[in-house]
Amino acid sequence: MKRVVILYGGKSGEHEVSLQSAASIVRNLDPELFEPVLVAIDKEGAWLLQGPGILGRARSAEGPLLIGAGPRVLVGPATGLLVADAGVLKPLPCDIVFPVLHGTFGEDGTIQGLLEVAGLPYVGAPVMGSALGMDKEKAKRLWIAEGLPVVPFVLARRGDEAKAPRLSEIAQEVEKRFGWPAFAKPACAGSSVGASSVRDADDLGRALREALEWDDKALVEPFVKASEIECSVLGNGNPRAFPPGEIVPKHEFYDYEAKYIDPDGAALILPARLDEGVAARVRDIALRAYRALDLAGMARVDFFVDTTKGEVLLNEVNTIPGFTSISMYPKMCETGGLAYPDLITELLELAIERHEGKSRLRYSFQ
Numbered sequence: 001m002k003r004v005v006i007l008y009g010g011k012s013g014e015h016e017v018s019l020q021s022a023a024s025i026v027r028n029l030d031p032e033l034f035e036p037v038l039v040a041i042d043k044e045g046a047w048l049l050q051g052p053g054i055l056g057r058a059r060s061a062e063g064p065l066l067i068g069a070g071p072r073v074l075v076g077p078a079t080g081l082l083v084a085d086a087g088v089l090k091p092l093p094c095d096i097v098f099p100v101l102h103g104t105f106g107e108d109g110t111i112q113g114l115l116e117v118a119g120l121p122y123v124g125a126p127v128m129g130s131a132l133g134m135d136k137e138k139a140k141r142l143w144i145a146e147g148l149p150v151v152p153f154v155l156a157r158r159g160d161e162a163k164a165p166r167l168s169e170i171a172q173e174v175e176k177r178f179g180w181p182a183f184a185k186p187a188c189a190g191s192s193v194g195a196s197s198v199r200d201a202d203d204l205g206r207a208l209r210e211a212l213e214w215d216d217k218a219l220v221e222p223f224v225k226a227s228e229i230e231c232s233v234l235g236n237g238n239p240r241a242f243p244p245g246e247i248v249p250k251h252e253f254y255d256y257e258a259k260y261i262d263p264d265g266a267a268l269i270l271p272a273r274l275d276e277g278v279a280a281r282v283r284d285i286a287l288r289a290y291r292a293l294d295l296a297g298m299a300r301v302d303f304f305v306d307t308t309k310g311e312v313l314l315n316e317v318n319t320i321p322g323f324t325s326i327s328m329y330p331k332m333c334e335t336g337g338l339a340y341p342d343l344i345t346e347l348l349e350l351a352i353e354r355h356e357g358k359s360r361l362r363y364s365f366q
């Protein structure tokens with residue numbers, strides 16, 4: 001029996017989504033193989049060990065995981081997890097950590113670095129892959145270097161939005177490369193926050209101000225009118241890609257509201273309505289995009305596909321995608337024959353495999 005610490009909540013805009021994903025994982029963890037331990041991260045970033053009440057409730061009731069009061073959990077260099085119990089630090093036994101944290105401080109390599117230092121196996125991409133997956137600019141540069149088709153972009157940096165000469169330089173670059181309407185979004189964010197369409201050069205300052213509230217960098221891209229296609233990739237050294245799925249947002253684009261607030265904000269279509277050849281190309285590019293960032297565990301690779309031209313463009317990658325039993329990532333795996341509980345087991349096994357692989361590396365001459 002392996003003890004799996006489910007890390008959930010988090011100091012991120014996607015805190016609530018995490019509570020949902022974590023609840024689904026608790027309910028579907030194979031009880032023959034794994035024993036869950038819940039560690040919640042509150043909105044201030046404190047790690048709190050959850051008692052049996054929260055776990056029991058999660059198993060018996062529908063709805064998101066709750067966060068109750070509890071002793072602080074700490075992470076130390078080569079100490080694993082520690083729990084502060086009445087002023088005394090005690091080890092918190094843990095075989096694998098499953099970070100179910102979307103967005104900043106969870107999906108971006110920071111938590112992964114902490115877990116590496118503590119010496120713990122964890123589910124999902126390592127430090128660099130997580131950080132690259134979060135940074136849409138850096139990910140695209142690597143994909144371009146691999147010859148993969150990406151949505152082109154012009155980069156804006158903090159301060160550009162307030163300087164008229166810089167704004168007009170960016171606008172000229174946009175006009176030269178792809179023209180209006182364009183689309184502006186923060187480089188490192190998620191949930192579509194700070195993203196908006198840009199009508200023309202006069203609208204660029206407004207769009208960049210919104211995007212740069214969320215990050216120091218923003219991308220300006222052509223406004224792509226195409227199907228939104230996603231593809232689940234699973235594995236370490238020899239990953240596999242599942243049949244793609246399709247998102248049909250009811251709004252101008254797949255915005256925050258369509259993702260989380262409006263229950264009819266988007267339709268999920270499984271498998272995606274693609275010609276066989278195009279679907280195969282999506283899967284192939286998803287695998288190459290995954291390898292280009294040295295990802296491990298899992299990732300959902302997102303695309304725009306122009307179904308009339310059969311043109312496939314990479315948009316972005318999510319290393320801890322929405323993970324409720326009805327989320328796109330698990331659903332696409334299920335369409336490809338991998339049931340949700342088995343997916344969880346495989347991810348936990350992949351975490352152990354990667355950790356063991358790393359422990360076999362040499363770190364000194366002795």
Ligand SMILES: Nc1ncnc2c1ncn2[C@@H]1O[C@H](COP(=O)(O)OP(=O)(O)O)[C@@H](O)[C@H]1O
Binds near residue numbers: 191
């Ligand atoms: N270049 C673009 N043209 C049109 N819509 C876009 C473009 N880029 C993103 N979008 C829309 O915004 C949504 C969020 O953008 P995305 O790049 O996926 O960032 P994130 O999901 O990390 O916030 C997409 O799902 C899509 O609906």
Ligand SMILES: [Mg+2]
Binds near residue numbers: 302316
């Ligand atoms: Mg997205």
